[in-house]
Structure formats: C-alpha cells, structure tokens
Amino acid sequence: MLFKFLSTAETSLHKSKSFWSTFKNAYLKGKNLKKFWLNLDKKNLSPELIEITELFINSNSYNLISKFWRHCLINHYNHIANVDKNIDPLHAILKSDYSGFTFLDEYSVNEALKIDYQKIKFEIDIFKKHKDLSNLQSLQYNIVLLMLYENIKNKKIFKYYNDIKLDIYIDYNPCLNIDNKILTQQMLISLLEYEKIFSLIDESNTEPKILELGGGYGRTANMILSLKPKAKYVIADLAPTIYFSKKLLSNSFKDRKIKSGFKIDSSKEMMKAFNENDILFIFPHQLNLFDKKTFDISLSIGNLCEMEKKQIKHYMKIYEEISHSLYFKVWEISGLPYSFNQYYSVHNSKDYKIKDNWKEHFKDRCFMPSNQFELGYKF
Secondary structure (H helix, E strand, O other): OOOHHHHHOOOOOOOOOOHHHHHHHHHOOOOOHHHHHHHOOOOOOOHHHHHHHHHHHOOHHHHHOOHHHHHHHHHHHHHHHHOOOOOOHHHHHHHHOOOOOOOOOHHHHHHHHHOOHHHOOHHHOOOOOOOOOOHHHHHHHHHHHHHHHHHHOOOHHHHHHHHOOOHHHHOOOOEEEEOOEEEEHHHHHHHHHHHHHHHHOOOOOOOOEEEEEOOOOOHHHHHHHHHOOOOEEEEEOOOOHHHHHHHHHHHHOOOOOEEEOOOOOOHHHHHHHHHHOOEEEEOHHHHHHOOOOOEOEEEEEOOHHHOOHHHHHHHHHHHHHHEOEEEEEEEOEEEOOOOOOOEEEOOOHHHHOOOOOOEEEEEEEOOOOOOEEEEEEEO
C-alpha cells in the first residue's frame, strides 16, 4: 500500500522535563507583559491594535491571564512587531501556532490505513507542498485533511458546505481541492464542532445566542455565523487575538451589526450593546455584566486546559450563571507550561470544576486529534 510507511511514522511528542526545569519555568521565568509592552517597538502595529492592547493591559482581564498565556502573548506581539510590512501579521502568528495538524499518532495512522486509496481521485494532489511546512509535514497534513474529509463527507452536516464563508479558512490554513471542494483542516474541524454544539441546543433555532471565550482568529465563529445568519455572537478574548478575530469577522460579515464593547462598564450598557448588535467583542472580565441566562450556550474551545485552576473555577461559575449550556474542548491529559504542578485530566471532573448537578450530554473523544475530548453540559 502506498502509505504503508505510516505505520512506522514518528509521532510529535513533548519531551519530558526534569523537576528542576519545571520549577524554573514556574517560578523563575515569569514574564512581565506590561513591562514588555511598554518597551516594545510599536511602529508596525496598527493604531487600533495599540488602542485595544492598552485597554486590555489596563483592564481587570489582565489579572485573568495564566503564565502560559503571558508567554504566548509576548510571542504574538514579537511576531507582529517584527514582521515585514508586506506580510499579514496573523500569518506570522499562525505559522508559529497550531494552525494545522502535521503529526500522526497511532490512532491517526490506523485510521489512515483504513482508507481505500484505490477509490480516491489522486488529482487531489496528496503530495502538495504547503508554504512553511516541510515535504513530510505537508504530506502528513494532507493525509489528516483527507481523513477528516472521509469522516465527514457523508454526514448530514456536510450538506452545508456551500453556505460556509471560506475566506477565513483558505487564507490562513493550507488547503486542498478534494471532489471539487476547497477544504482545510480547520474548516472541517469547525464543521464537526458545529454539529456537536447544535446537538446541545436545538439545531432548528435560527437565532441562537452564543458566547465564545477565546475565539482565536474566529474560525468557530465564522462557521456558526455562516450557517446561522441571525445568530447573536459574543467573543470575549485577550489582545491581540481579539483584534484579529474582529478584523476578519468584520470583513466576512459586512452585513452584520458589529460592535467593540471594550469600554462597557455596566450591565445596562452591556445588554443594550448585546441586543442592538449581531456580533459583540469584549474582554473576559466583562462577562459578569450579562444578565443571567443570556446565552443559549457558552463555548470554550481549547482554552480551559491553558488556565490556572482558579481561572477555570472563575469561568465555570460565570458560564453556569449566564448560559443554559456549555460546550468545551480540551486535551485528554494536559500540563500547564510555566505553572508549577498544574495538570488536568478530562476523566477527573474536579479538574474542570464540573458540578454533579450539571447534565452531561456527551464526553467524546475527537476524531482528530484523538487525544482531544469535547464535552457538552446543560445547567
């Protein structure tokens, strides 16, 4: 078989660290984000990004950042500040981030070997080389993408493909043309997430009210807003990522009412902004300004496992107060970098502060990557 070599492919695993290096990362490598920002050469930063960052750093959201994310934000700003003016700074960030899966673990290898490659039209160019990926990484990325497509192409959810606004995916993720459809990993993963999210709330609900904490560059929001044009959507995130999600979603959904609510400081003003707009961007500390049970669902994709324990408790309490349900996605087992002795397991409800009276609707292993889980609860 052409891909027989996959059975011996190496996996991407983090090297174990010594006790001392863990201790050192936790206590000796604390990053002072405010000091970094003060000294940063901002000539390549847009005035809007500078304004949003100043508001963020001087807000209560600054105190909700884990050590890990302080480190990430410093890296992000370094990429933005040092990128060539002719290059989209988001490309520089995503290049260093997890913008696509290029590893093959035992599960993914076994799934790849199940595919009947004789039935696949090889004009999809499985060997296509992608920018910023090596030949091997490109091949692995393409195989993972093909696996995702084979998994989803016969699902009912895939009939929505033609309604998806594709720009945000194909501009920032490697893509392939399969069966005359332009596809990326992040697009298909977002579509699978959409399926799970709307199994928690009625899929026939044409005007869902959705909160997403940590929207990244807006991939999940883009999917939901494409398929639910009348949805009300709130993204609560940190700078600079909220600057990019606002910019991209504003370009994709020019027919929607969009507002930056970073200066809102009262519940009355927050609910007014929410009711009068389709998409609202705020900082995380402002979440307590929403009325109880404002949202049909809260989304927390890939970020709870990147928080300190006290922050997880803080957000879970807020989700329960302002939402009817919760969808979140985390690694099966994860350790928090730069924070001493903080480890989380999806199999231990106490790690994510899940209450006994929450009704669990699913706790499922993701198709890809297989060491992620998605969980759904109703309050």
